[in-house]
Amino acid sequence: MKNLYLPITIDHIARIEGKGGVEIVVGDDGVKEVKLNIIEGPRFFEAISLGKKVDEALAIYPRICSFCSAAHKLTAVEAAEKAVGFTPREEIQALREVLYIGDMIESHALHLYLLVLPDYLGYSGPLHMIEEYKKEIGIALDLKNLGSWMMDELGSRAIHQENVVMGGFGKLPDKSVLETMKKRLKEALPKAEYTFELFTKLEQYEEVEGLITHIAVKPRGDVYGIYGDYLKASDGNEFPSEEYKEHIKEFVVEHSFAKHSHYHGKPFMVGAISRLVNNAGTLYGKAKELYEAHKDLLRATNPFANNLAQALELVYFTERAIDLIDEVLAKWPVKPRDEVEIRDGFGVSTTEAPRGVLVYALKVENGRVSYADIITPTAFNLAMMEQHVRMMAEKHYNDDPERLKLLAEMVVRAYDPCLSCSVHVARL
Amino acid sequence: MEENGKVRIGFYALTSCYGCQLQFAMMDEILQLLPNAEIVCWYMLERDSKEIEPVDIAFIEGSVSTEEEVELVKKIRENAKTVVAVGSCAVHGGVQSWEKDKSLDELWKTVYGDGTVKFQPKMAEPVEKYIKVDYKIYGCPPEKKDFVYAIGTLLIGSWPEDIDYPVCLECRLNGNSCVLLEKGEPCLGPVTRAGCNARCPAYGIACIGCRGAIGYDVAWFDSLARVFREKGLTKEEILERMKIFNAHNPKLEEMVNKIFEGVKE
Numbered sequence: 001m002k003n004l005y006l007p008i009t010i011d012h013i014a015r016i017e018g019k020g021g022v023e024i025v026v027g028d029d030g031v032k033e034v035k036l037n038i039i040e041g042p043r044f045f046e047a048i049s050l051g052k053k054v055d056e057a058l059a060i061y062p063r064i065c066s067f068c069s070a071a072h073k074l075t076a077v078e079a080a081e082k083a084v085g086f087t088p089r090e091e092i093q094a095l096r097e098v099l100y101i102g103d104m105i106e107s108h109a110l111h112l113y114l115l116v117l118p119d120y121l122g123y124s125g126p127l128h129m130i131e132e133y134k135k136e137i138g139i140a141l142d143l144k145n146l147g148s149w150m151m152d153e154l155g156s157r158a159i160h161q162e163n164v165v166m167g168g169f170g171k172l173p174d175k176s177v178l179e180t181m182k183k184r185l186k187e188a189l190p191k192a193e194y195t196f197e198l199f200t201k202l203e204q205y206e207e208v209e210g211l212i213t214h215i216a217v218k219p220r221g222d223v224y225g226i227y228g229d230y231l232k233a234s235d236g237n238e239f240p241s242e243e244y245k246e247h248i249k250e251f252v253v254e255h256s257f258a259k260h261s262h263y264h265g266k267p268f269m270v271g272a273i274s275r276l277v278n279n280a281g282t283l284y285g286k287a288k289e290l291y292e293a294h295k296d297l298l299r300a301t302n303p304f305a306n307n308l309a310q311a312l313e314l315v316y317f318t319e320r321a322i323d324l325i326d327e328v329l330a331k332w333p334v335k336p337r338d339e340v341e342i343r344d345g346f347g348v349s350t351t352e353a354p355r356g357v358l359v360y361a362l363k364v365e366n367g368r369v370s371y372a373d374i375i376t377p378t379a380f381n382l383a384m385m386e387q388h389v390r391m392m393a394e395k396h397y398n399d400d401p402e403r404l405k406l407l408a409e410m411v412v413r414a415y416d417p418c419l420s421c422s423v424h425v426a427r428l
Numbered sequence: 429m430e431e432n433g434k435v436r437i438g439f440y441a442l443t444s445c446y447g448c449q450l451q452f453a454m455m456d457e458i459l460q461l462l463p464n465a466e467i468v469c470w471y472m473l474e475r476d477s478k479e480i481e482p483v484d485i486a487f488i489e490g491s492v493s494t495e496e497e498v499e500l501v502k503k504i505r506e507n508a509k510t511v512v513a514v515g516s517c518a519v520h521g522g523v524q525s526w527e528k529d530k531s532l533d534e535l536w537k538t539v540y541g542d543g544t545v546k547f548q549p550k551m552a553e554p555v556e557k558y559i560k561v562d563y564k565i566y567g568c569p570p571e572k573k574d575f576v577y578a579i580g581t582l583l584i585g586s587w588p589e590d591i592d593y594p595v596c597l598e599c600r601l602n603g604n605s606c607v608l609l610e611k612g613e614p615c616l617g618p619v620t621r622a623g624c625n626a627r628c629p630a631y632g633i634a635c636i637g638c639r640g641a642i643g644y645d646v647a648w649f650d651s652l653a654r655v656f657r658e659k660g661l662t663k664e665e666i667l668e669r670m671k672i673f674n675a676h677n678p679k680l681e682e683m684v685n686k687i688f689e690g691v692k693e
Contacts, residue, residue, distance in 0.1 A: 004488065012477070014477060015472065016472075017472070018441075041552070042443075042522065042540075043495040043552070044527070044536075044538070047538035048523070051434045056669060056672060059527065059636050065445045065447075066447030069447070095470050112455075114473060115473075123474065125475055126473055127462060127473060127474065130459065130462070144454060148454060158451075159447045159450060160568060162633045162636070170628075170633040171631040172629075252544075254545060259543075375665070410608060420443075
């Protein structure tokens, strides 16, 4: 007699950004189907920005996602600047990277402590951990507060910053604020290192071990960072950002408002671990030492290593922000903004959002957006993520369904998906 | 309320950027609230969330953007004593309503081509379109103090009051130079609900109206449209800007049309 299997369904994956579920269908010969249902409604960002004035379009793009609104703002602004043929001064670029790092610190701290850690410690959510894990929750809040405050000061607020505009910033903080920022970053460093230590102890779940192609931005100036004009794949391929469409193809899948992406016909991964896989050679300072000492845990073959990679980046970016602030202070006073002439043109910006490669391609005609293509890290990751959930399910479909559900969710959480982000992909 | 005296709270998301929840989650003040509250549903932070259970206060973020979400808001309403719409998406339909007058089909084709998806998409709409909303927290995202004020008053059994004056007022009180009159930029401060302490104009950035237009018919879209027109903006440009966060406002077009159609105001 045939066994009776019920589909294992998670309607709403908790502790991620956005709304999505998992469906696992098991048959007699094992796992038949695994689907990540992205049920967050469509918001048509590219479509609604078409024909709009550039500055107004730049104001709405960050609203794609709150967890990485600074990433969206800064990438969109750079694409628009490239389109009109404007390059910001070095000190403006440095300050923008500091703002971006604020987002990175906040996002990584939030993801690691509040979204990921509860699974490992046996809690359903961080609110229940407060009594038992006072120190960890305290560090999470301190790091997230630091990141938010950096975005407040440089971006006007922690979510949906309006202070970044084409040509520079609306206004810059006083020199004393940057000095305080430096001091606070220095104080945060031991907390970032504690986070890394903590995450070296977590399980890697070898069930999902296998070859993964990683894609990341090739950092400008060969220093590990956020901005870059080339994309780099772990198969050795390197290409200019403008050529992204020649290598990465997107397609609509029936079970998701977010599209899937393939690199040369196959799923691939982006994110903190992908950055390390491709660019670890450009690390420096304490993070480099930690990387060398824990290489074996930061495995290219395991998506769970993304958690530890984020923890390493907390250390790296804290140090990096200090250096960038020093560069800017050496040139103080800094003029906040240059006049930008809005000419016609096309620009592509690729940056490293907390969750991985973010692409903005914008065309400007008569001061208005005439083409917009935005591809977010989560949209890049979905196909690979689905494959990893399948690998987990294939090993555990005979276990207690509750256990399988948790493991499937943990795979998804390791990717730190931003589902709101993922549902705005355009094909024109 | 629970027998243990705790207030039962649910935080629900429709289609949005999750920024209102993130703002809420990022408040250290939450820690003070926790001993007196039972978090029944909050998927962003709690795996053990229950979407369909009675709560005292339901906070809803996001616009109604799928048929499934229409059903969800109705269920939330049935199970909640007080419903609070949180943020510009839930209150005003959000930036995703910017092109609400285009057909859904056209927008769909631009983004998804001929692809089909098994869920039913809809043009984004405010929560109030489908259920009774008891209170609104404005902003994209709301200010932290908006949450503190709303929760504080609801918990003591009182009622949070709306602000009925514009961003302009806060801006003048802070002594910022005027982005509209002195720099000639299309600032929406004069029609936008205050409460942000004129955050953007303080950075020299024109207000884009993220808290939505002031209620009680106090938002004078017509007067502002006249100023914009004098500065050389066309009717379409004025409407485009005012619609970023106000596309569902029933007064907007009528008032702006007045200025351009020569009707005596």
